[in-house]
Amino acid sequence: MHLGERIRVGSALLEVREPRTPCFKLGIRLRREDAVTRFLRAGRPGYYLSVLEPGQVWAGAAAERQPRPAPDAAGSLTVAEAFRLYVSPTAGDVPALRAAAGSPVLSPDLRGQFRRHLTRLQRPGGPAWAGFRPFTITARQRETPQVVSLSLRPGDGGRLPAFQAGQHVGVELRDRQGHRPLPQLLAVQLARRPRGGVDHHRPAGRPGTACHPTWMTSGL
Helix, strand or coil, X not given: CECCCEEEECCEEEEEEEEECCCHHHHHHHCCCCHHHHHHHHCCCEEEEEEEEXXXXXXCCCEEECCCCCCCCHHHCEHHHHHXXXXXXXXXXXXXXXXXXXXXXXXXXXXXXXXXXXXXXXXXXXXXXXXXXXXXXXXXXXXXXXXXXXEEEECCCCCCCXXXXXXXXXXXXECCCCCCEEEEEEEEEECCCCCCCCCCECEEECCCCCCCCEEEECCC
């Protein structure tokens, strides 16, 4: 299925607008902590539809794909390709991101996310790092009964790029030997650098996180 494709359901005409990304409620519904992680890794999303022509829709109504209008640059993307660009684009995706970011087929929110990816991928030196990077938890501080701050140092001893408090990064926890990813893929919020110029991240999150080696995606 491509972005911009049209489907007639009953007497209503619908248009495929963007991939359907999962939220934490999927894990609650399926009673699996790793549901969202498995969904993201599978790369097989659903999609949102917009209503071009209102009409009658009923149980059992046939869904018929209609002839495609002349697609713009984003309309040549499949839903799966757009989902990958949204979740994990690389430097080689800059032309596709640039086209998608200016497409009227996509929602303003999704175009904004693609523009943010472009900014990150095109800055001097490229992204902060590619894929997951190992970090080690070096300190833990309870901020409130519900929030714990963890200090993370790069496991490779390298430097960190500048960041702003409030940015989010994806974190994957692993066992104490650094193998076998645990089910959860977490989104944590960066707080600040500690005083003294020590080069490590300080994200805040819910309590109960074990001090295991941590792998972090570049959200910077």
